[in-house]
Amino acid sequence: MTEAIITAKTKKKTTWKEISNCIGLSEVFTTSACLGQNTLSKSEAEKLGTFLDLSSEVVNTLQVFPTKGPGQEISTDPLIYRFFEICFVYGPTLKEVIQDKMGDGIMSAIDFTMNVDKVEDPKGDRVVVTMNGKFLPYKKW
Known part of the structure; x- marks a missing residue:
């Protein structure tokens, strides 16, 4: 899901701010949902799907309740x-x-x-x- 969203974002040459404006949520929350850390409602996911031309599979995955946090590791990024x-x-x-x-x-x-x-x-x-x-x-x- 995240890979498809990032690919579509890059292809469209858009920003997280523009994406968040499209669905009516904050830039931080929208980005978090696109990275798999939060969930979107059906209408929010559909707006995002239309904006980025995402598959129905990605739109459906955006609505699944996530397991939050990357685990016990400390990122090296x-x-x-x-x-x-x-x-x-x-x-x-x-x-x-x-x-x-x-x-x-x-x-x-x-x-x-x-x-x-x-x-x-x-x-x-x-x-x-x-x-x-x-x-x-x-x-x-």
Whole structure:
């Protein structure tokens, strides 16, 4: 499925942003679904299929509930690895600051949005990743 989508995206010379606009979802969520990490509704998958001229098999596969996450391995892709590195270095700090502000709990990855933006800078363009997750306090019983 993902290979067919990437091939069609390349052939059409389009962007993830243009694809996401076509189906009415965010760029990050749309890309995630196309990479097999999220699912699309029938109408969303059909819009994507029409936009990229995908087979009915690919359109149907986009609607299957995925198994999320690549497993227990740490990616060696330099860009992906940097996100692991950020968590290794700043994870304990993020946990402390979040819990200091919010209490004992976690940030949801289910009730969650993420945006990726480019900010031009004379010293080199910047990547801005904004994650927005609902705070879930631990329940006492």
